[in-house]
Amino acid sequence: MDLDSKAYSKLIHAHNSVGGSEEYIRIIVAILPLAERHDHETPEMWCSRICDPFRKILEENPRILSKNGYITMYGKLYVDDRIHNRPTNYIYCSVCNSLVFTPANSLFEDRYGDNHLKRCISGNTISNEHARRNEILKSIDTREFQIWQYKQYILQEEAKINRLQLELSSQSTPHSEKDKLASVSYDIDGNFTASYENYAQSKAKDTMPNAPNFEPAYILPTRQEMILPTSYQSSSPSQRRSEQEITSKIIISSWYAKQNNLLPSIDHLNQPALRLKDENQLVDSEEQVEKLRCRIRTISSRKNSPERGNSPDLYNPNINLEMATITELANAIDGYLNNTTIGREILADQIKRATRQIRRKENNLHQDLVREQRRRYDAEAERDNEIIRRQNAEGVEQMVIADLYQLQTNARN
Ligand SMILES: [Zn+2]
Incomplete structure (x- = not known):
């Protein structure tokens, strides 16, 4: 062979x-x-x-x-x-x-x-060279999509910072005016960042006017057949939108984790000697992926439920990432337990490693939660300060007005 x-x-x-x-x-x-x-x-x-x-x-x-x-x-x-x-x-x-x-x-x-x-x-050197180029272009595209996702997130954070700075610098400007100045919107498409479609559209817009080195004969077929985690749902984008796109977002998070080697792939850790990937296990892992998709759907429908409303937390990609990772780890443990071919010691070792990862993830989530709480307290404190500042300002204003009345009265007398 x-x-x-x-x-x-x-x-x-x-x-x-x-x-x-x-x-x-x-x-x-x-x-x-x-x-x-x-x-x-x-x-x-x-x-x-x-x-x-x-x-x-x-x-x-x-x-x-x-x-x-x-x-x-x-x-x-x-x-x-x-x-x-x-x-x-x-x-x-x-x-x-x-x-x-x-x-x-x-x-x-x-x-x-x-x-x-x-x-x-x-x-076949000619078609091989085409295939090689296409692989590289695909890989570049995958990375660029990730960068694009990060950029969307950064833009949102920048808008929030601008809005906060306006709040510091100007009290007289109307709120909605400040929102407009800072490009803060209250109709946020929480799925925008996750969508490969949106990325592809914005990329097409960017590259169209100046793309002299483009070789459509090579590139177009690959771009069209590129199946990324989102695009399998894109056949009828207007229907089934929110539920599925949130699902895709979480899938992307875990996909992102894989891309960046964040997932503890126990098969691949430590020595290459521990890599187990025969046909049976491929079937097993496919089943596990299906299970994972199912669980993610459950999680996302929960995330979609009205009690959470338009919670801005929906936008924390970290939490999705960690949750997807934890789910995959749990599935991995199930997989090990079901696999009778692995020796006891290796099994114990793999499970220990997975549980250690889960604990680390749990810790991360906890820290995220604490940070989020602190962020909320800070925001509330900032709002309280703002109210106090305004009340003080109004107090001063009223005192000045009162003084003015007093002066007028005195003058009349
Ligand atoms: Zn070779």
């Missing part, structure tokens, strides 16, 4: 399960140390160190492996005094015998390495 991500899953599964094939285990034990980048090593240095031994392994196991395969370079991530190995964007491919940069945005994107290998084996 070609050494792609599927083959790796098989080898790793053999390594992790009791009574796994000796031959498979020997291969994976030989390959895994090669994946680790040494300290101070550039990707090129890593590549030139591992390429020969890697190819030797492929050549020495013809019963199991073809000579076609790739190996991903792993870097180190330090968290809480612990070192985790993380896949980088670099692979070494035995077919083209070169170091290749893949546009993967997260841990979960083996497909870029697989696609490269497939393309290398097929050898």
Whole structure:
């Protein structure tokens, strides 16, 4: 077999399960140390160190492996005094015998390495180059969408700051005038930021007037078929709007977490040796994703219920993110418990790690809550101060008026 991500899953599964094939285990034990980048090593240095031994392994196991395969370079991530190995964007491919940069945005994107290998084996250089370019453009688009989301959020915060500053500087301007000056609106589309559609529209607007380097022949097909978490709902945007878009927002949060390696993917943590991803588990994880979607729908319908009204909290992306993460962690634990192939020790270790993450998330949520409360107290205190200031001002005004009357009376007498 070609050494792609599927083959790796098989080898790793053999390594992790009791009574796994000796031959498979020997291969994976030989390959895994090669994946680790040494300290101070550039990707090129890593590549030139591992390429020969890697190819030797492929050549020495013809019963199991073809000579076609790739190996991903792993870097180190330090968290809480612990070192985790993380896949980088670099692979070494035995077919083209070169170091290749893949546009993967997260841990979960083996497909870029697989696609490269497939393309290398097929050898069709022209269509391969198109496919490669499209992958990179897609990956850029994904990142830009994230930046756009952040920018929307920043713009809202800036509007709030402007409104507060107007409140400090001018008491005589009418409230609605100040709202207008600060671009504060009370009809907020809470889903705007989450929507890929809106991002795509604003991007189209931005790029249309000056896009001399655009090559529509390459780009258009990809852009159209790009399925991001929101777009599967966009067939009839006017219907089912709010419920589904809030759902999509939360999905995006968890999707965002994945993109940024925030989710503790226990399969991928620590050593690549612990990566378990055979067919069964893929089915399992698909089921779990479906369960997760279901739960998210429940959460979002709760969030939509009238008791919360137009609560501005709807707009706190952190809370959505943390909630989605916690749900996924809980699902992950369920998954481990259902998986009978994992050894007891590994199982215990994985569950411990997941519960530790949950505690951390819970702590984050608690801190968010405290911060939110403080923010409200501050806002209330600020409002009280404002009232007192106004009352003082009115008091002074009345005293002046009273003095004026007194003076007039005195003058008349
Ligand atoms: Zn290659």
